[in-house]
Amino acid sequence: MLITTRFAPSPTGCLHIGSIRTALYAWLFARSNKGKFILRIEDTDVKRSTQSSISEIIDGLKWLGLNWDEGPYFQSDKIGYYKDIINFMIKSGLAYKCYCTSRRLDILRKKQLLTGKKPKYDRKCRDLLKSSGDLEYVVRFRNPISGTVSFFDEIRGEILFNNEELDDVIIQRTNGIPTYNFCAVIDDNDMNITHVIRGEDHINNTPRQINLFRSLGFNVPIYAHVSMILDINGKKLSKRKEVVSILEYKSRGYLPESLLNYLLRLGWAYGNQEIFSINDMIKLFTLKGINRSPSRFDVGKLLWLNRFYIKNVSKCSIVEHLKYQFDKNNINYSNGPDLIELIQLVGTRYNTLQDMVNCSRYFYDNHIILNADAAKKYLVKSSIVILEYIYNKILHLDKWSLEELLTMIHVSVVELNMNFSVISMPIRVAITGNTISPSIHIVIYGVGKLRVLSRINAALIYINKN
Ligand SMILES: [Zn+2]
Structure with a gap:
């Protein structure tokens, strides 16, 4: 049997981290069993589905590297086909x-609520003898009235429902459009889905769908319902985009590696291991390892992982993600050290790539933003002698290397007879606009001779004006 899983989101909002975790589990299960992973867009709700949401799903999966073997299939392309099956079901008495x-x-x-009953359709039209002509109608599935429907959930074990509790589910709305419960069953069957891995909010749909599968003579897939993600306090995650949208994490400078690792561990464990490469994940993942209880989303831990991966993934991979960050911040990265060199200059000790870009922009921007406190403290009359001295040294330097610049700084300590920090701070503020940066010879090297000279000049003008 070819293991086949699917990710079947409705394109009605941002790509939620909870959905992505479910997609990751379905993807891993397919990959670890040498099976197939299908992407299916459930867009029959025409009013709520949007093109931007579809793009977000596709971009998000691509960014994370969760590649699909088939699809994306769109349910909206198949409305006529679903309706043919529904008409067949009406004719053969499976639906009405x-x-x-x-x-x-x-x-x-x-009335039902007032008398303390669970609200439920009373099956008034189930046995109507003739059709009511032109009146508006929905199509309902003829659910069994008695008996039970049960399934073995790979995460939760045996789950049982009494048919008595189940409505005759609507499979086609008054506007003629088939519903989610119906289309999902038809597609899961047509696509030979063997394992349906999805959120626990679908548990109540499962017995209805199983009855539909059986009535049509289809094989019922195996189910695994993944628990919810709560916030750190155990409350429902806020729907605010910045908290739940995968692409927002991309935009804030997280690496796909850290998000995948974080989402895997959020609800799945393998001993005490924290760090998982994609290959580890594929090798070790099992549905049985998924936790039944809800998980708590902890941004601190995600940041820790992101810091780990920024330090440990290949420089080439960081460069690709950095390009996106620079573009997003409207910084021209060809206007300074190339990005591999930048990583060598500034190091990789950052929580996010956004932080890294914020700390590097003075290498690329034509004009620096002068921090007011830093300027007030270090761009003062007593710094003139230092800045003029360094200006001349740099002007007459014939070789531009880190070694040369380091020697120049050491010589200046002796010749100016000042502490290293007394010399380096005004230069740092003049060149970067701020008090925090890598070593001063590294900053001078990366910013480049012409720009360093012009920034020192500008600092001298600033001091004389203030
Ligand atoms: Zn009715």
Whole structure:
């Protein structure tokens, strides 16, 4: 049997980290079993589906490297096909037209609630003898009235429902569009999905879908329902985009490696191991390892992992992600050290690539932003002698290397007869605009001779003006 899983999001909002974790588990399960992973877009809800959400799904999966073997398939392309099956079901008695008005259903619901009953459709139209002509209708599935429906969930074990509790689920709306529960069953069957791995919010749909599978003579797939992600305090994750959107994490300078590693561990464990390469994940992943209880999202831990990966992934890979960050910040990265060299100059001790870019922009920007406190403290009259001295040294330097520049700084300590920090701070502020940077000879080297000279000049003008 070819193990086949799918990721089947509805394109109605941002790509949520919870969805992505489910996608990761489905992808890993397929990969670790040499199976197939299918991408299916469930966009039959025309009103709520958007093109930007579809792009976000595709871009997000690509960015994370969760490649699919088939798809993306769009359910909206197959409406006619679904309706043919629904018509067949009506003819063969597996489904029926329900003409109840929403007003009638509302009243029914209120009555049931008042008498302490669980609201449920009363099957009024289930055995109508003739059709009601032109009246508006939905199509309902003829769910078994008695007996039970049970399934073995790979994460939660045996789950059982009484058919009595289940409604005759609507499979086609009044506007003629088939519903989620119906299309999911048809597609899972057509695509030979062997394992449905999805969020626990679908548990209540599962018995309805199983009954649909059986009525059509289809094989029922194996189910695994993944628990929710809560915030650090155990509350529901806020829907704010900056908290839950995968692409927002990309934009903030997280690496795909750290997000995948974090989302894997958030709800799945293999002993005490924290760091998992993609190959480790594929080798070690099992559905049984998924935790049944909800997980708590901890940004601190994600940052820790991101810092780890920024230090440890290949420089070439960092460069690719850095290009995106520079572009996003409108910094022209060809206007300074090349990015491999930049990594050597500034190191990799950053929580995010956004931090790294913020700390490097003075290498590329034509004009620096002068920090007011730094300027007030270090660009003062007593710094003139230092800045003029260094200006002349640099002007007459014939070789531009880190070694040369380091020697020049050492010589200046002796010749000016000042402490190293007394000399380096005004230069640092003049060149970077700030008090924090890598070693001063590294900064001078990376910014380049012409730009260093012009920035020192500008600092001298600033001192004389203030
Ligand atoms: Zn009805």
